Amino acid sequence: MTQALFWNRNAEKYARTPVANPDAFERKIAITRSRMRPEHIVLDIGCGTGSLALRLVPAAAHVHGLDISCEMIRIAREKARAVDNVTFHEGPFDDSFSALAPGSLDGVCAYSLLHLVADRPAALARIFGLLRPGGFFVSSTACLGESWVPYRPLLGIMRALGKAPMVGFFTKERLRMELRAAGFVDLQEPDVGAEKLIAFMVASRPH
Template sequence: MHQDAKFWNRVAARYAKAKIGDMPSYERKLEVTRSYFTPDMEVFEIGCGTGSTALLHAPHVKHIRATDISEEMIAIARTKAEAEGVTNVSFEVAAIDDLDVPNESQDMVMAHSILHLLENRQAVIQRCYDMLKPGGLMVTSTACLKDGLGWVRFLLPLMRLVRFAPSVVKFFSAAELEKEFTDAGFSVAYKWQPGPKKALFMVLRKPE
């Protein structure tokens, strides 16, 4: 089991009930993402949580393969998909390192609220680049904690002690993250930050 799977299993039910903090920004991100969709798209999602975003996007694409390290999160996602009658999203318990995804097989990769929780972020970005078809897209929304939220670093030991934080939380700036994408070969197609200390939303494109 992945080192933080136990944490996410434990908080899954509470996570599923939590309301989105900034709904207008979330809806804008959904809208922008959909502007890049085509009905024949194969989409891969890393860190899908309880599946909310994948299920909202499902009507607009051919298929979404959504993954998460938490069995409990995936169980909730599958229940929601069944209740909503969504059949073109497959939910899997897996870390990206453990998945067999052929190179140049995906039209889009989504990675929301996950990159700052990865030990090997640069390797994952490169893996996403490799699995995309030429001209494929990576869509991310990422907390760049180095930009005005560095103080969180000092709270983490206490938060972990009371089991309120996972073991891996990485601190980097929006500029550093963007450089990691361009170093991997991506170009920036769209970039938006709703405000200071808000997650950075990006659409990255692999060259044709």
């Protein structure tokens, strides 16, 4: 089963599922919005049903959301009918994504995404390239390589049964190294009260 098909099948359920840690989610949003200015253009990659993107629109000139699932994007667009400064795009975040020009963004968000990306270094390089000098990147992702729990075989079985997507395994230190290798600087890890395996990181493209 492809990633798009998995999320298409689970879009309605996903839309009904409450945020697992709402307090941490609110802190992440507050930190993200603190980096934003009224003239900013921001991209939310893996935007799902648009919950984060719609929380960011009051702080930006325009917010773009991108998701591989057409069903997720359908729900996001329905939620955004009365919002005129958000655009939702359907498709993968790879070299085929041409809706935004290199160096055209002030910020990029990737909440609950990087552990679902097959090639993180390539994705981070694309994110870096989309940002203007001084632009910010915010990521919140599960680092299952930090856990003693045998997630790899468990998730492998669940994926074979169509109950889980492809998930990558890496540590927080590995992610730090990949961010720096992509060119990001000023890496910060604010304590938002998230679960131990969640890495919430903020970084910048140099001026």
